[in-house]
Amino acid sequence: MKNHARRLLSIAVMTAALAAPMLVAAGPAQALLPNRSCGTVVGSDSTTAANLNKVLTGKLRNAMTAYRVSCARAIADATRARGLSERAAVIAVTTAIVESVLENNPNRLDHTSVGLFQQQDWWGSFEERLDPAYATNAFLNAMVKAYPNNAWQSQPIGVVAQKVQVSAYPDRYQLEAADAQRIVSALSTPAPVTPASRVHVEVVGADGGMHNTDADYASGQWSGTWTAMGGSALKALTSAVTGNTMHVFALGSTGRVYTKDANYTTGQWSSGWQEVPGDFQGATAISASSTGNQVHLEVLGAGGVMHNTDADYGTGQWTGVWADMGGTGLKALTTAVTGSTMHVYAVGAEGQVFTRDANYGTGQWTGWQNVPGGFLGATDIAASSTGNQVHLEVLGAGGVMHNTDADYGTGQWTGVWADMGGSGLTALTTAVTSSTMHVYAIGAGGQVFTRDANYGTGQWTGWQSVPGDESGATAITASTTK
Known part of the structure; x- marks a missing residue:
């Protein structure tokens, strides 16, 4: 150029x-x-x-x-x-x-x-x-x-x-x-696409810093170790991918928002944490998702109100402002993408589950709506997509996981929340390779567990410990790259 x-x-x-x-x-x-x-x-x-x-x-x-x-x-x-x-x-x-x-x-x-x-x-x-x-x-x-x-x-x-x-x-x-x-x-026949097969799991450890481990689901291998990635007094994590680069975002002790990157083409991590432009303070929850080269970052601020900022990693630009997106009393967030639309899901003051959409093709946002099924008492939430389907997981009473699904191609929800087991779970995240959703959860002692849902066969596995014996974890995120 x-x-x-x-x-x-x-x-x-x-x-x-x-x-x-x-x-x-x-x-x-x-x-x-x-x-x-x-x-x-x-x-x-x-x-x-x-x-x-x-x-x-x-x-x-x-x-x-x-x-x-x-x-x-x-x-x-x-x-x-x-x-x-x-x-x-x-x-x-x-x-x-x-x-x-x-x-x-x-x-x-x-x-x-x-x-x-x-x-x-x-x-x-x-x-x-x-x-x-x-x-x-x-x-x-x-x-x-x-x-x-x-x-x-x-x-x-x-x-x-x-x-x-x-x-x-x-x-x-x-x-x-x-x-x-x-x-x-x-070019009537697309070339074979190498499916994303590597999942990168990050947790906030007992020391308040971030720790990382990786799994290659093509070979069935985990790294088996948790590597300290720096940071202190972190209290929440999220991540999103553009190209083959994972962008991790974290909340500091005062609710400021920080980021660091891992380029999985070169194998390099950025050297330190940098503050996200916009000078946000007091955030209590965070979620990120990507459409193309753009990352969309949502946080909950004072009063449980959602705020949004965006980064274009193609041009190197952040909006530099945090837009007030409404809501009140919200206490947990997650996002998933189908096509060019980002779906936001939030837990309300009484543990209800709400959703709203941002169509990044048209630039239009919808208002908040209740997710069908009438769930109450949710404490954490995670979402991921396979094709036009979004799979929504929440933690309910006793730290038990529950699941519901939406097909955004037909506009249909299952309308029920299935009890997926587990006990004493405190935090959730999900990532997808091919047609399989991998769920990662923190247990009562801060251990990290995982289970899979294969949406090609409709089969779920049971809970297993993530290799590496991490304990004391308090927050978790996962992303997928090739």
Whole structure:
């Protein structure tokens, strides 16, 4: 990308420790780094490339390869996952043809630009910009922001691409739009997607600091140890993922909100905790979720009122303000996402369960509604999604877990709360790999337990101890990465 305008870099500064070591542009005596993978190159990609070489007329005339097909598919798949139309994929592929000839290039040949969209360092860390899904979502986030109310749908493709990229050569994009349409049309079969299989569990330990352990559900292995990750007097945790980076958020002793990141592509954690912009104080509960590169952070403040702030990890921007979202007497929060909609669930003063939605496609919030089933006495709550279904767990009297489910494709709730057992549980969180929801709970002595619900088979497992013998835990969160 050729835009050299100054940008605010609050997130980039905050997560500088996650960035890969600085590379210098290759000089005459230096070999260029090889292009990065865009994902699996499947057997049919060579045939698709050969067929496209018969019809492409622009920069990629007679130059399409199986690798470039895989890169175009990565862009199209990331766009499809957002629920955006095919035109959005065509706009993104048009841009990538001009910027990188559909190659995930790690060499900094134009200032700090790398990757499919030649994004400079304010778009994310070095590794994030070389993650096709992250880079595509960053581009799409900027496009949607530049054209409110989906106005990009009616604008010329080249004009939209230029609006985002701000290139010194604005006329080059429209010339590639027809080829981009041909490429997207040829991608009728998505490439196999590597499912997320690693779950990262964080707890606040007896020392008031955060401790971490990991599980790989593809291999069935836990790390078996709990690693101290710093912090002191923490009282609540939540986490969300963008790309392959997990963002952990914690409440300090005075209810201030802090964050640190773990990039599971590089294996690096940011060096220390940083305060989330907005100077919030007095928070008592917290929840985070993500749509694309955006993280949506909710807290409960004085009087049990919910407040919201958002971060765009594609552009490095926080809103920097905490919006009052209403509610009163709320005492616990959780969130889950289906499509581009975030569903918030909260426990009221008498342990009732409420919900409201934020559609990040339209920017609209709904009001609070009771979750069907009439549950009372809830003390904690956790939610996760598989497809259009959200699975909601609460702790009731005696620390017993109860479950109910909603299908947001049909708009139906089960309307009942099933007793799922357990005793003396004090805190809950959930994470999903493939069609399996993993529940993690803190027991009466601060031990950590887990059980699974396979929503492909409808089967639940029993409770098991999480390896590592952690005790004294007081708060818990879990996230999933590849």
